[in-house]
Structures are given as C-alpha cells and as structure tokens.
Amino acid sequence: MKIVTTAKTWVGTKYHHQGRLKKTDIHLGGVDCFGLVMGVAKELGIAGMGGKPLVQYDRFDYAMFPDGARLKEFLDKHLNLANKIRSGDIMLFSFFGNPQHLGIVSNVIADDKIEIIHCYSGSGMVVQHYLSPAWIRMISGIYHFRKHSICTK
Numbered sequence: 001m002k003i004v005t006t007a008k009t010w011v012g013t014k015y016h017h018q019g020r021l022k023k024t025d026i027h028l029g030g031v032d033c034f035g036l037v038m039g040v041a042k043e044l045g046i047a048g049m050g051g052k053p054l055v056q057y058d059r060f061d062y063a064m065f066p067d068g069a070r071l072k073e074f075l076d077k078h079l080n081l082a083n084k085i086r087s088g089d090i091m092l093f094s095f096f097g098n099p100q101h102l103g104i105v106s107n108v109i110a111d112d113k114i115e116i117i118h119c120y121s122g123s124g125m126v127v128q129h130y131l132s133p134a135w136i137r138m139i140s141g142i143y144h145f146r147k148h149s150i151c152t153k
Helices: 002-008 033-044 068-078 133-137
Strands: 079-081 090-095 098-110 113-119 126-130 139-145
Touching (some): 002 113, 033 098, 068 098, 098 139, 133 139
Antiparallel strands (some): 079 139, 098 113, 113 126
C-alpha cells in the first residue's frame, strides 16, 4: 500500500513540534504526528474536502498538547471514519481523555496486534512499532483517506 510505503520513508525523521521536514541523507529533518500525516498526504497528492490537496488545509495553530476538539474536527471534515482497522488508516489517540495524537497504521494482524508509524516527543523521532495494550486503550478514532482522494494536479 502506497500510504504505508511512503510513511516508512519518514521513519528516523527527528521529532520537531509543528515540523514538516522529512529526513534526508544529510539532515535529520523534523516533524510531529500531524506533520507526518500531512507529509505523507503531500507526497501522494491526497485530497481533502472538495478535491483540493489535503496539505492546503494544513494547520500550525496547535500547542504541544493540542485542543483535541479541533484535531478531531479536522479529521471528521477531511477524512472518513473507519469501522475496521486497515493498513494505511490514520489512528487518533487520546491522552488523559483528550484526543491529541495521530499515527498511521502499517500492519494489522489482529485487534490486539496493530503496528503503527508515528512521531511523538517521547520517541524523539518517527518510529514503527506494535501497539502495547496501553496504546490500544488510548485509540479514540480510526480514519482513512477519502476514497478516490488522489488529486489531479
């Protein structure tokens, strides 16, 4: 799947709040969880609402611990809710009851064996790993990019 393949190329990119820069051979880049989703969407030409490139709706008006209502509103507006977890889906996680973190599903073996690619300050970079039971309990939403959402440039 192109979403997962593209997301894997971001693994190792350094964490940077509100960053949008992918690592290269000479630079560690800098990205956060939202920036990772936007970067993958940009590379693949994924569209948001109305068929415009999703990156045209990119936002930088969020804190280190963002307002989960605005993040969820963005996802509800530009992506579709999923009723089954699939590779390439976007997972929304809640910390302390507030939805504020995103990850890209890279592999699903079972309901309790889910691998994601994400970036958060605790890891210091984009990482790929299977979710622990604690992470699974924090899942508060599953989204996928809209069907036929590739932009015609």
